[in-house]
Each structure stands twice: as structure tokens, then as C-alpha cells.
Amino acid sequence: MITYIARRLLFLPVVLIGVTLMIFVAMSFLTPYQLVSTYIKSPEELKNQSLDDLVRKYGLDQPVHVRYINWMRNLLRGDLGYSASANMPVAEAIARRFPATVELALFAIVPVILGGIWLGTISAKHYNRPLDHFSRVFAIVGWSLPDFVFGLILLMVFYGVLGWFPPGRLSMWADSIVLTGDFTRFTGLNTLDALLNGRPDIFWDSVRHLIAPVMTLAYLWWAYLLRITRSSMLEVMNKDYVRTARAKGLTERVVMNRHVRRNALIPVATVSGSMVLGLLGGVVIVETVFDYKGIGLLTATGAQQLDYTLVLGTTLFYGLLLVLINLVVDVLYAVIDPRVRLE
Amino acid sequence: MVVKKLLRNPLSMIGLLLLLGFILVAVFAPWIAPTPEVHANDPYRVPRYGWGNTPEPPSSEHPMGLTQGKYDIFYGIVWGTRTAFQVGLIVTGLSCLIGIVIGSTSAYIGGKFDEVVMRFVDVFMSFPFLIAAIVITTILGRGLDKVIIALVIFRWTGYARLIRGNVLQVKQEEYVMAARAGGVVHRKILIRHILPNTIFPVLIQASMNMGSIVVTASTLSFLGLGAPEGHADWGQMISFARNWILGTPDNPMAYWYTVVWPGLAIVLFVLSWNLIGDAFRDIMDPRIQG
Numbered sequence: 087m088i089t090y091i092a093r094r095l096l097f098l099p100v101v102l103i104g105v106t107l108m109i110f111v112a113m114s115f116l117t118p119y120q121l122v123s124t125y126i127k128s129p130e131e132l133k134n135q136s137l138d139d140l141v142r143k144y145g146l147d148q149p150v151h152v153r154y155i156n157w158m159r160n161l162l163r164g165d166l167g168y169s170a171s172a173n174m175p176v177a178e179a180i181a182r183r184f185p186a187t188v189e190l191a192l193f194a195i196v197p198v199i200l201g202g203i204w205l206g207t208i209s210a211k212h213y214n215r216p217l218d219h220f221s222r223v224f225a226i227v228g229w230s231l232p233d234f235v236f237g238l239i240l241l242m243v244f245y246g247v248l249g250w251f252p253p254g255r256l257s258m259w260a261d262s263i264v265l266t267g268d269f270t271r272f273t274g275l276n277t278l279d280a281l282l283n284g285r286p287d288i289f290w291d292s293v294r295h296l297i298a299p300v301m302t303l304a305y306l307w308w309a310y311l312l313r314i315t316r317s318s319m320l321e322v323m324n325k326d327y328v329r330t331a332r333a334k335g336l337t338e339r340v341v342m343n344r345h346v347r348r349n350a351l352i353p354v355a356t357v358s359g360s361m362v363l364g365l366l367g368g369v370v371i372v373e374t375v376f377d378y379k380g381i382g383l384l385t386a387t388g389a390q391q392l393d394y395t396l397v398l399g400t401t402l403f404y405g406l407l408l409v410l411i412n413l414v415v416d417v418l419y420a421v422i423d424p425r426v427r428l429e
Numbered sequence: 430m431v432v433k434k435l436l437r438n439p440l441s442m443i444g445l446l447l448l449l450g451f452i453l454v455a456v457f458a459p460w461i462a463p464t465p466e467v468h469a470n471d472p473y474r475v476p477r478y479g480w481g482n483t484p485e486p487p488s489s490e491h492p493m494g495l496t497q498g499k500y501d502i503f504y505g506i507v508w509g510t511r512t513a514f515q516v517g518l519i520v521t522g523l524s525c526l527i528g529i530v531i532g533s534t535s536a537y538i539g540g541k542f543d544e545v546v547m548r549f550v551d552v553f554m555s556f557p558f559l560i561a562a563i564v565i566t567t568i569l570g571r572g573l574d575k576v577i578i579a580l581v582i583f584r585w586t587g588y589a590r591l592i593r594g595n596v597l598q599v600k601q602e603e604y605v606m607a608a609r610a611g612g613v614v615h616r617k618i619l620i621r622h623i624l625p626n627t628i629f630p631v632l633i634q635a636s637m638n639m640g641s642i643v644v645t646a647s648t649l650s651f652l653g654l655g656a657p658e659g660h661a662d663w664g665q666m667i668s669f670a671r672n673w674i675l676g677t678p679d680n681p682m683a684y685w686y687t688v689v690w691p692g693l694a695i696v697l698f699v700l701s702w703n704l705i706g707d708a709f710r711d712i713m714d715p716r717i718q719g
Contacts, residue, residue: 226700232647232648235688238674246674247682363555386563401561404557405556
């Protein structure tokens with residue numbers, strides 16, 4: 087197990103270089119003058135020096151390999167340039183917005199995984215019976231409903247008509263309390279900070295703002311997980327060891343939960359990597375629809391104003407995040423399925 | 430046999446009928462929603478009726494109402510069907526072509542070359558598709574053509590991987606060996622002998638991806654990175670609706686038509702592809718039929 091993790095860790099720099107190279111290639115479509123903004127630390131620099139000076143200062147007139155090394159050195163120092171649309175250094179904008187996205191992801195991930203697996207199990211248990219047909223139709227319709235359409239419908243019903251789940255992260259009154267000195271920001275996660283500060287009213291307010299975005303993220307992945315769990319459960323149900331378990335006289339519940347579902351979950355673990363990919367993209371849409379000020383909305387607004395400095399910076403951050411999450415997923419996968427470790 | 434099974438399954442039947450409907454709407458768009466005289470040379474521009482910004486409910490002249498900026502929703506949806514097919518077909522066609530050429534060549538040559546190409550594909554596939562598309566459209570600028578480029582760059586890899594696996598299998602078949610022993614040139618072996626026996630699963634997979642390509646394209650339009658304002662495009666029509674979620678104080682659903690019609694168009698379009706694709710998968714997958 088330890089050698090497996092060590093091997094995965096050794097692979098990490100390779101993947102990171104791949105990701106940075108890809109972004110570097112994308113950057114080469116921009117002129118050196120345009121690239122200056124991805125290097126400067128504040129707009130003051132533009133005032134005192136001409137663009138030519140800055141191009142020379144940051145080595146943008148150098149050959150490719152020198153530029154790449156320079157750029158990497160900058161990245162390792164955390165310098166991602168200055169964003170005009172966010173009006174602050176990119177790294178600072180990311181640091182400010184990231185907790186909001188973490189909070190959203192944490193609230194979404196549990197219902198998504200448990201709900202999807204549960205629906206898939208039910209569907210497989212009732213194979214080719216009404217419940218199975220019903221949940222399959224749900225899955226196909228869910229998979230066909232783009233998240234931004236679903237989000238807008240939720241917003242219209244639960245905000246416009248019922249007034250239950252407003253957009254944003256906090257209501258105005260709660261926001262003004264959070265910004266005062268009495269309220270300590272321990273983590274940047276509103277729900278957790280509210281509890282630590284002993285403010286159940288703010289906790290409830292931020293939960294109210296989280297429900298609709300979480301629902302939007304969840305339904306799509308439910309549909310996806312349902313499909314995968316269902317087909318892998320159906321496959322396992324035909325295996326000999328399941329027949330043996332039944333022949334031994336085990337109850338249906340034990341056969342299903344112990345013998346079938348455990349093995350059926352392996353393909354589910356395999357796709358969790360691509361689920362993480364999808365969730366990262368989904369966050370951009372969901373945050374835009376619900377005006378939820380996280381890193382996804384930051385990227386989307388930056389892109390709308392063609393602020394490539396910001397978009398490249400957040401993309402790099404996404405890349406880093408992705409590599410780390412995939413590492414965790416791989417390790418968990420090896421824990422679930424011992425065969426992986428032996429490869 | 431497959432076609433017969435598709436026609437017998439009620440779900441895939443609905444899918445085929447929906448798709449047929451969309452094809453008819455796209456083909457007969459000039460008759461269903463005639464272009465007004467004023468911009469007859471640019472039928473993809475959605476006509477506006479009146480000044481101001483506020484949407485107007487459906488009426489006899491505008492059966493689906495007017496959305497933000499007084500754009501006619503019915504016209505936008507009918508001509509948007511053509512946009513959807515254009516984006517879907519161009520992206521599918523180009524990415525399929527690139528994927529097939531790179532994937533089959535890589536598998537046919539094999540060895541180190543194959544290894545390098547596949548690692549390259551891995552890097553492309555390990556990145557969130559939507560975010561990659563956002564980066565490309567930010568750098569290249571706005572526009573439907575940029576969206577298409579972005580989608581092609583990140584879509585060919587799946588097809589390349591799929592056909593590579595098939596070619597690797599067929600490469601060992603006796604008829605390929607025979608052709609090689611007979612002195613047929615490599616290009617001809619690949620095109621005449623290997624591709625005809627490997628290409629079908631890829632083409633089926635590609636056609637099933639039409640729905641998700643159209644969703645991604647309209648997502649980019651929704652985020653404001655796609656078609657220029659006023660171009661007939663479903664994603665953009667939905668982004669117009671964003672400012673009218675709240676309705677009026679006495680009627681919270683006052684602007685329902687700004688979301689519902691374009692939303693329905695996208696959902697039904699994607700649904701039709703997914704219904705057909707789902708039935709295909711069940712027919713093709715013998716494991717489930719035990």
C-alpha cells in the first residue's frame with residue numbers, strides 16, 4: 087500500500103508539468119504585450135514603465151524554454167499576475183473566493199454520492215419492473231436537462247414564487263454582521279464560522295442559500311451514478327458467487343448489501359475521477375446561475391470580460407486541485423479494491 | 430436487426446420521433462418562421478419588435494412571446510435549431526475525423542510512437558472540458574466559430590482512444606497479415622482493410638455525443654462566451670431569461686416564457702439523442718441480457 091502511494095506521489099510532478107505545459111501553450115497565442123498583465127504584481131507597474139520595458143523585465147522577449155522556466159518560477163512563488171476584472175492580484179482573488187466553493191462542494195458531495203448509489207441499487211433490485219423503468223426515465227431526463235436550465239427553474243420556483251432559497255451566499259443582514267469585527271472568520275466557510283461564533287441564525291441563513299445550488303449539482307450526478315451503479319449491479323447479480331450466497335440461504339438483504347453492492351461499487355469508484363472533473367466544471371455554471379461568489383463565478387465573470395490573466399490563473403489552480411483530488415481518489419480506490427495495488 | 434430493436438423499444442421510438450421533428454424544423458425554418466424583409470440577408474439574426482428591454486407575453490403575432498431586448502422567442506427557437514445542428518455536426522465531424530486519423534495511425538504504427546500519442550491524449554482528457562473551453566474562448570475571443578474550435582480541440586481525444594483500441598485488435602487479424610504479405614502499402618492497408626472493420630463503433634459513439642456537444646455549446650453561450658448578441662442560439666436565449674426570474678410583485682411567474690420555451694427546446698433536443706443512445710447501449714451490451 088505504501089509503495090503504491092509513493093509511486094502515485096512520484097507521478098505527481100509529471101502530471102503537473104503536463105498541465106502547466108498545456109496552459110503555457112495556450113498562452114503562446116497571446117502577444118508578449120498582452121502577457122505582461124500575467125506577470126505584474128500591481129497596476130502601479132504599468133504607470134511608471136513602458137510596455138517594452140516590462141516585456142524586457144519579465145523576459146517575454148526570450149526564447150521559449152527560458153520563458154517557461156521564468157513563468158514556472160513565478161508560479162511557484164504564487165505570482166499569477168494582476169486581474170483587471172477583479173481589481174486585485176489573481177492569487178489574492180482566488181484565496182478570497184476559494185472557501186465559498188469548498189463549502190458548496192462539501193455540502194454537495196455527500197448527497198450526490200449516497201443518493202446516486204441508493205437510486206442505482208433500487209433500480210437494479212427492481213430490474214425491468216415499474217420502479218426500474220421509472221428511475222431510468224428519471225436518469226435519462228435528468229441527464230438531458232442542462233444544469234443551467236434546471237438551476238434557473240429552481241430559482242424561479244423557490245426564489246421567485248416561494249421565496250425560500252434566495253441567490254447569493256448570505257442575506258443582506260447576515261452579510262453586514264459577518265463583515266463586522268465581532269464576527270471572527272476562522273475558515274471562510276460561512277456555515278462553520280457561524281457555528282463557531284455561536285450564531286445559529288447566520289448558519290441557517292447560509293444553509294438556505296446553499297440548498298438550491300446543491301440540488302442543481304446533485305440531480306445531474308444522481309442520474310449519472312444511477313446509470314453506472316445499476317448496470318454494474320446487474321452484471322454482478324449474474325455472477326456465480328451471488329448464486330452461491332443465495333443457495334447458502336442468506337437473506338436477500340445480506341446478499342444485496344454484502345455480495346452484490348460491494349463489488350458493484352468498484353466501477354463507481356472508477357468514475358469518481360471523471361465526476362470530480364465534471365463537478366469542477368459544474369461549479370462554474372451553478373455559481374453563475376445562483377450568483378454564488380466562489381471561484382467558478384470568478385472564472386466566468388473574468389472570461390466574459392476576456393480577462394485572460396484571471397482565467398489562466400484560476401485554470402492553473404483548477405489543474406492543481408484536480409491533480410490532488412485525483413491522487414486522493416486513486417488512493418481510496420486502492421483501499422476499496424485490493425487488486426489495484428498489485429498492478 | 431438493431432434498427433428493428435430500436436423501433437420496437439418505446440423509449441427509443443420517442444427519441445427517433447423527436448429527432449425527426451427537430452430535423453424537419455431545421456430544414457423548413459424559412460417557412461415556419463419567415464425572415465422579415467429588413468434583414469433578409471441575415472436570417473440567423475433574431476428580429477426585435479419594439480423598443481425597451483422588458484419581455485412581452487405570448488400573443489397572436491408572437492406565439493412564444495418576446496424575451497429581453499424584445500427578441501422574438503419563436504423565431505429564435507426555430508432558427509436556433511439550425512444553429513444547434515450546425516454546431517453539433519461540425520464539431521462531431523471534425524473531432525471524429527481528427528480522432529480517427531490520429532488514433533488509427535498511432536495504433537497501426539504502435540511502439541514508442543503510440544505510447545507518446547496516448548500520454549498526450551491522457552493530458553487532454555484529464556482536464557475539465559468546460560473550463561478548457563472557457564480558456565480557449567477567452568484567448569481567441571467570443572463567437573460561435575471559437576466555440577466550435579474549443580470543442581473540437583477537446584473532443585477528438587475520446588474518439589482517438591476508442592478507435593485505437595479497435596485497430597489494435599484488428600491489426601492482428603489474418604486478412605491484415607495477408608494484405609501485408611501481399612505487399613500492399615501501409616496507407617492502403619489502414620484505409621481499405623482496417624478502418625472499414627473498426628470505424629462503426631466510433632461513428633455510433635460520435636452520433637450519440639451530439640446531445641452533450643450541443644449542451645456544452647449552449648452553456649458557453651449562456652456564460653456569454655458564445656454567439657454574438659441577437660444570433661439565433663438557445664443558450665443565449667436562456668441567458669436573457671436570467672434577469673427576469675423574479676417576475677412582477679403581483680405575478681411572480683410573469684416572465685415564465687423567457688425560460689420555459691428555450692429550455693424546453695434544449696431539453697427535448699438532448700433527450701432525443703440520449704433516448705436513442707440509451708437504447709443502443711442496451712442492445713449492444715450483452716452483459717445485461719443475462
